[in-house]
Amino acid sequence: MKWTLASDVDGTLTGDRASLDRLASRLEQKRVVGELYLIVSTGRRLEQVLQGIVDEGLPKPDAVIGQVGTEIYRPPFDNETRPMVAWHDRLLAGYSREEAVSFLDGIDGLVMQPEMYNTKLKTSCYLDRCADPKAAAMLIGHRVAPHANRYQVVWSSGRDLDILPAASGKGKAIRFLVEQQGLDPVQVVVAGDTGNDASMFEEFDKGVVVANAKPELIAMAHTLADGRVYFAQKPHAAGVEEGLEHYGVLDGGS
Numbered sequence: 001m002k003w004t005l006a007s008d009v010d011g012t013l014t015g016d017r018a019s020l021d022r023l024a025s026r027l028e029q030k031r032v033v034g035e036l037y038l039i040v041s042t043g044r045r046l047e048q049v050l051q052g053i054v055d056e057g058l059p060k061p062d063a064v065i066g067q068v069g070t071e072i073y074r075p076p077f078d079n080e081t082r083p084m085v086a087w088h089d090r091l092l093a094g095y096s097r098e099e100a101v102s103f104l105d106g107i108d109g110l111v112m113q114p115e116m117y118n119t120k121l122k123t124s125c126y127l128d129r130c131a132d133p134k135a136a137a138m139l140i141g142h143r144v145a146p147h148a149n150r151y152q153v154v155w156s157s158g159r160d161l162d163i164l165p166a167a168s169g170k171g172k173a174i175r176f177l178v179e180q181q182g183l184d185p186v187q188v189v190v191a192g193d194t195g196n197d198a199s200m201f202e203e204f205d206k207g208v209v210v211a212n213a214k215p216e217l218i219a220m221a222h223t224l225a226d227g228r229v230y231f232a233q234k235p236h237a238a239g240v241e242e243g244l245e246h247y248g249v250l251d252g253g254s
């Protein structure tokens, strides 16, 4: 039986190095015998994931979904690896960066994220300097709502707001990859800690919310049917490990 783990990085895998080292070693044991396909699904760029494998002990993945589901990468990985063209072209069809930026007009305190997080397919800002970040996020949401066939707003960590193609996001990117690789969607487990992970939980029936998760993800996860989400007692990588034991991906659970 082959499982797929699609895990967020920051706050989910990272945050407790000793636990991550233990989890990474258990995941690698499964990978080498072909029992696990590991997807890292993150807001990071590819090179930041690759650096994290070296510096932070991140596990070696079979695929990387970067920039909040707007880019998909397959091995061999290096800093020259290009995102999957089929996914890129599909998303580009309905997305105008100029229009996406226009939804952010005139909001006091809004700060655009650095250039490297703003791409042809991702328009990203910080709202934590706004007087009321949540209200600012809702206002942007209202502006985008009439264009929901082409754009979506992802609000995360009380700080990060992304305007992405409607067809993108972590959940849909994982779905695309699962179909493309011929993986069984029933055997997919997702893991996350903040709002930009919510789409993974909407898309798949087995999720792990780590104990340190932000309220926005916990609230969303509680709206899903019973049994679809495992709320780990432990934080960070230890929580992911606990969830994988719960689903029987790793031995040792109940």
Ligand SMILES: [Mg+2]
Pocket: 008, 009, 010, 011, 012, 192, 193, 194
């Ligand atoms: Mg995170």
